[in-house]
Amino acid sequence: MEKIVLGADIGGSHITAALIDLDKKNEITKTRCRASLNTNAPVEEIIDAWATIIENTMNKHAGRPAWISIAMPGPMDYKNGICMIKDQGKYGALYNVNIKEKLAQRLDFSSDAISFRNDAVCFLQGEIFSGSLKGMDKAIGLTLGTGLGTAYIKNGEAYDADLWKMPFMKGIAEDYISTRWFVNRFEELAEVKIKDVKDLVDNHHNSPYFRSIFTEFSMNLAKFIYKFVRKKMPLAAVIGGNIVQAEAYFLDDTRKYLAQMMGYSFPVKRSVLGEEAALIGAGSSL
Known part of the structure; x- marks a missing residue:
C-alpha cells in the first residue's frame, strides 16, 4: 500500500475523497466518496464528518493508505495543520484549531502522515499533470x-497566489468573484x-x-x-470550482x-478533471 495515498478535497460546502495510485497518479476507480x-457546525461535528468520508473511502480498498493528503481552502498554517479561517461564513469554529491533530486522533492515524495543502494549488497541480494544461510550465489557476x-505554476510546481484578498474594485477580489457575490x-x-449559483440557474x-x-460577473472575472x-x-489559465458548472452563461463573455x-x-480553459483535479493534485504532490 506504500504507493497508494488518500486524497481529499475539503470545500466550503462539501468534502470529496478518493484513493490515488502514486505510480499512475490517477484515481483508483470506485473509491470516491x-x-x-x-x-x-461545532469543531467535533466537522471533524467527524470529514473522518467519516475518509473512513468510507479507505474501506473501498484492501489495506490502509500510507498517507492522507488534504486540499483545503485558506487562510491556514498548512505545515502545522492549523486552520486560520474566520469571518468568511464557513468553518468559524475551526479558527486557530489544530485540525491535523484532531483528525489524526479521530482516525487513529499518525499526524505525521496527514498533510494539508492549499486547494487551489492542488487543483492547478492536478490540471498541469493530467488535465486542461497538461505539461505546461507557466500557467495560473482559479x-x-x-x-x-x-x-500559479513556476518550474513545474504550483504555489498559492493568495489573491482572494487583493484590493479589487470597492473591496477585495473575493467580494466580486464568489458564490457570495451572486447571492448578494x-x-x-x-x-x-x-442559495447559490446552481439555485440561480435552476x-x-x-x-x-x-x-x-x-x-456583470463576466466583466468582474x-x-x-x-x-x-x-x-x-x-x-494560459484554467478555471474550476462549483461556479464553473454555469460556464455557458459567463465563460465566453469572460474570454471576450x-x-x-x-x-x-x-x-482561458475550463477544468477537464473537475473534482478529480484537487484529489490528484493533493495525492500526487507528496
Whole structure:
C-alpha cells in the first residue's frame, strides 16, 4: 500500500475523497466518496464528518493508505495543520484549531502522515499533470466557489497566489468573484434570496436579471484575470470550482472581455478533471 495515498478535497460546502495510485497518479476507480457539510457546525461535528468520508473511502480498498493528503481552502498554517479561517461564513469554529491533530486522533492515524495543502494549488497541480494544461510550465489557476482560490505554476510546481484578498474594485477580489457575490447581487437586484449559483440557474432562469448578473460577473472575472496575468505573465489559465458548472452563461463573455483588455486572445480553459483535479493534485504532490 506504500504507493497508494488518500486524497481529499475539503470545500466550503462539501468534502470529496478518493484513493490515488502514486505510480499512475490517477484515481483508483470506485473509491470516491462525497458528502455535503454543515460548515457552521461545532469543531467535533466537522471533524467527524470529514473522518467519516475518509473512513468510507479507505474501506473501498484492501489495506490502509500510507498517507492522507488534504486540499483545503485558506487562510491556514498548512505545515502545522492549523486552520486560520474566520469571518468568511464557513468553518468559524475551526479558527486557530489544530485540525491535523484532531483528525489524526479521530482516525487513529499518525499526524505525521496527514498533510494539508492549499486547494487551489492542488487543483492547478492536478490540471498541469493530467488535465486542461497538461505539461505546461507557466500557467495560473482559479477556483470559483464559496471563495476564490488562486495559484500559479513556476518550474513545474504550483504555489498559492493568495489573491482572494487583493484590493479589487470597492473591496477585495473575493467580494466580486464568489458564490457570495451572486447571492448578494441577485438579492440586491431582484429582492429574492438564492442559495447559490446552481439555485440561480435552476430556478431563476426567467428572471429579468438573470442575463445581466452573469454579464456583470463576466466583466468582474475578466478584470481579475487581467490583473492576475499582469502579475505572473502565464501562458494560459484554467478555471474550476462549483461556479464553473454555469460556464455557458459567463465563460465566453469572460474570454471576450479579457481579449479586449489584453489586445489578443488569451487562453482561458475550463477544468477537464473537475473534482478529480484537487484529489490528484493533493495525492500526487507528496
